[in-house]
Amino acid sequence: MAEVLVLVDHVNGVVRKPTYELLTIASRLGEPSAVYIGPADQADDVTEKVKKYGATKLYVVDEEPIKGYLVAPKAETLQQLAERAGDGGLAAILIPSSGEGKEIAGRLAIKLKSGLVTDAVDVQAASDGHGAAPVTTQSVFAGNYTATTRVTKGTPIITVKPNSATPEEADGAGAVEKFIPVISDAAKAAQIVAVEPRQATGRPELTDAAIVISGGRGTGGDFGPIETLADALGAAVGASRAAVDSGWMPHSYQVGQTGKTVSPQLYVASGISGAIQHRAGMQTSKTIVAVNKDPEAPIFELVDFGVVGDLHTVLPAVTTEINARKEG
Amino acid sequence: MNIVVCVKHVPDATADRRFEPDNTVDRGSVDGLLSELDEYAVEQALQIKQKREGEGVEVTALCVGPDKAVDAVRKALQMGADKGVHVIDDAIAGSDAVATSLVLAKAIERAGGEAKIDLVVCGMASTDGGMGVVPAMLAERLGLPQVTLASVVEIQGNQVRIKRNGDTATEVICGTMPLVLSVTDQSGEPRYPSFKGIMAAKKKPLETWSLGDIGVDAGQVGLSVAWTQVEETTARPARTAGEIVKDEDGSGAKALADFLAANKLI
């Protein structure tokens, strides 16, 4: 079976959940080989983790010589691994669909003369037999359309959105191979001179949460009612761009076209009008609820349940109601 | 200093966007406009020009696309770009990001000519395809550093320094020009064209180039040679509006809690 390269998503060697999702997808397509570019002293831990999700192999690339350079060295590393595998040696290359991941994929596509699909929400093996490129599903035009796409040239390079598969545990051999890529000077031209890690919120990851409670301009800058409801439900907090632009919430909370895409069991939009760019990030949610004082707000067109009212009174009352039922 | 801003003409996101029978984006039935995310790129280019007044900064707006796409260049000229280039060729229709980046790269090389381009500025993604890969592909093709997804841009001498909001961290990235810069919608609100700007734009040079003019073989671009094939596009069933209640003296909260309980969400 052909190898499938999976670029490990991690922070300083701490593996993030999308890695397991990608490994699960990779097992559908061939033999998953994880590629870890990070601190070498974490490699053992990473090996243990990826083995549990079916990685047959783990390429360990010590980041020390390339640390602090943006994107390009990672693309060169994957290129060299792909070239080593030879023609037809790889069934696909799977990369997390973050800003960085997509840029790595873009460069890699040019280098390998291979087709690229970004932001896949599903990847399945081709039903028409061995050797055919996988079929990917994307959500396009603000989630109003679904497209299925296939790479027709080279090694399929696919960036996959978080939460596109349920991680399945599987015993992998996890054979470790150290790999030392040759990095060009050109790839070291853009330097990361400072890093400020995102503060832990103590709440679930936005793209991962079963429930998301979002606030918009209608909060007037007071996210208190949003946060207390979120905590009562064990939910993540999201925000519209208007709330982010106003400086009320950091950009990492933004849901929408230029923020995160979420697809939780329950999405509650409060004080959010429902602009197309906001919908782009949330309209594939299972159940949508809105609280808005304007009965004409477009958000009400897509809700399963809507309350016309002031979020500052409705949300705290809902929180009280929920807490009471939890105890009862 | 020579700056090229890449501007894409896209179907209006607030209209009813759809696909053609061959699964390419329908660019005919919906009004098009300069991709809003590229307005941020134009804005940053113009701010650099303003900060370096008298230093001979020239901003060229570059667009690849069919007839109507020239409107994207015009808008950039109205905002304040100095000249425009529209690359148009029937062979380009249906090109994927890979082919588009080839056309852009060749056009940028020609736009530079003897003088070389110092800075290529792009938006973070288009508002239609939205892949967000063209800036990185351009950097790859042009052999330039990429300083991308900037929410804040600072330029000193030939150094570009940006802030980049990633998934897990905010980073400060530095590069030396020439380079490819991409900016997000956090980088500063784009200006509206002034009346004066609109009048002035009519007299600004706007060139039209074919693939031949930039040395791209027609066989390298277009739908038939795309490295990816969209096999099917399906409209998602519209969400049907559910129950809407009006909150009166706390009734809304109770009703909502009942709804959540009935759906096993609490």
Ligand SMILES: Cc1cc2nc3c(=O)[nH]c(=O)nc-3n(C[C@H](O)[C@H](O)[C@H](O)COP(=O)(O)OP(=O)(O)OC[C@H]3O[C@@H](n4cnc5c(N)ncnc54)[C@H](O)[C@@H]3O)c2cc1C
């Ligand atoms: C290229 C581009 C990209 C964009 N990307 C995004 C994106 O990623 N995410 C995003 O969200 N937006 C995005 N936008 C912006 C988007 O178009 C809207 O401007 C934005 O979503 C509006 O935010 P809002 O709903 O919070 O504010 P508004 O549209 O101002 O709506 C506020 C709502 O709050 C209601 N309200 C006010 N007070 C109360 C109260 N006390 N109780 C209850 N309801 C109240 C009002 O009735 C109103 O409906 C983008 C725009 C562009 C052009």
